[in-house]
Amino acid sequence: MKLSRVYRLWAPLAASWLLMGTELPLFTIFIARLADPEIQLAAYGSVAFAIALVVEGPIIQLLAASTALCGDGDSFRKVRRFMYVSAAALTLLHVAIAFTPLYEWIARSLLRVPEEIVEPGRLGLQLLTPWTAAIAYRRFHQGVLIRFDRSRLVGIGTVIRLIALVGVLAGGSAWVHFGGAPFPGVAVGATAVSVAVLVEAAFIGWAVRPLVQDRLACTQPTGPPLTRAYFVRFYTPLALTPLLTLIIQPTGSAAMSRMPEAIASLAAWPVVHGLVFLVRSPGFALNEVVVALLREPGSIPALRRFTWLLGTISSAVLLLLAATPLSDFWFGTISGLEDELRTMCSLGILLAILMPTYQALQSWYSGVLVHVRQTRAITEAVAIYVLITVLGLSAGAYWSPWPGLYFAIAVFVLGGVCQTLWLALRARPHLRRLSAAQGEVGAASE
Secondary structure, rough: OOOHHHHHHHHHHHHHHHHHHHHHHHHHHOOOOOOHHHHHHHHHHHHHHHHHHHHHHHOHHHHHHHHOOOOOHHHHHHHHHHHHHHHOOOOHHHHHHHHOOOHHHHHHHHOOHHHHHHHHHHHHHOOOOHHHHHHHHHHHHHHHHOOOHHHHHHHHHHHHHHHHEEEHHHHHHHHHOOOOOOOOHHHHHHHHHHHHHHHHHHHHHHHHHHHHHHOOOOOOOOOOOOOOOOHHHHHHHHHHHHHHHHHHHEEEEEEHOOOOOOHHHHHHHHHHHHHHHHHHHHHOOHHHHHHHHOOOOOOOHHHHHHHHHHHHHHHHHHHHHOOOOHHHHHHHOOOOOOOOHHHHHHHHHHHHOOOHHHHHHHHHHHHHHHOOOOOOOHEEEEEEEEHHHHHHEEEEEEEOOOOOOHHHHHHHHHHHHHHHHHHHHHHHHHHHHHEEEEEHHHHHHH
């Protein structure tokens, strides 16, 4: 297999992830120019968005599950039923947190965020109510598109989402600036994010319909039918993986709230996270590419080489953004941050320099494990990450002399490196077996 084959499937997905990665930077660009930017950025990125991500966690891996399992009509219908039930249950959980006193317990007692962030965070979380259901619907159907080599439509959907996001952000900001009702920045941003994901979900649902009718409806299972017990064994470790990872986001907020320069760190965190996520995002796209291509002969050397090239280039880009005048341009001219936050964000980016490389490697090893249906190993790796980061953040909350942002990023990087090493260890025997099998197939075809 040539690298060009990997690139053709990866490129539309990477473009989609890159466009999604622009959401937080765009949010920062608009909200930093409204009233109380430090409070509004902290309320959204460190409270509302962090909680919404945890609620969403169990359905994030529907993309990988539908890519791996939805090859026939029966499997498609069974996984789709799970998607609808999960989306409804998680939306009810979101409502219970956002609209009841449960939120106050989470924000004040559990996270212990500064008091001035509590109510803006609640408003942002309430406006993000459609988020989980829209993401579940979108990711499930995107997996079907990737399974049948329609990844270009995934990228188009993300472009539509981005246009909707910018439209609402620009409209809301203009309304505030030109004498309309003084909506807080978190309200403008959360509304924009909700509208954007709903628009994208509607497009993906429309785009996948011909494929469902023409291909899946008439495709019969090639092996044993998908059973509930098998799906639970396959998906439960996948669902736990992002859930455990995303729990770290509010845990990080809680720890930073107890460290020096709490409000500045909480305000800088979504800015740094947004830029790091943007640079890491091409690595996220690699996971489904590995799952889809490992079935083809000669894929392992090409995928391994592509992984290392992607990780190295991505980290080099982050280094360029952190250690050159591009840093001042990004955080100052584009993001509109004040000098204190600008300096804090620049050093935070430098501390995160390894994240893009280990993200590409994690997608490679996780894709191998999903392909061989050994998803428990992925959860083991995430459990190691969670253990290291929780212990590290807990220690920092009590004795760290450094600003919370710096300490938290250093802990996240340490946990991510250990997670990657465990994935490599667990995937190695399967890679050897797959390499041997692909070599036999290649020899037989000569």
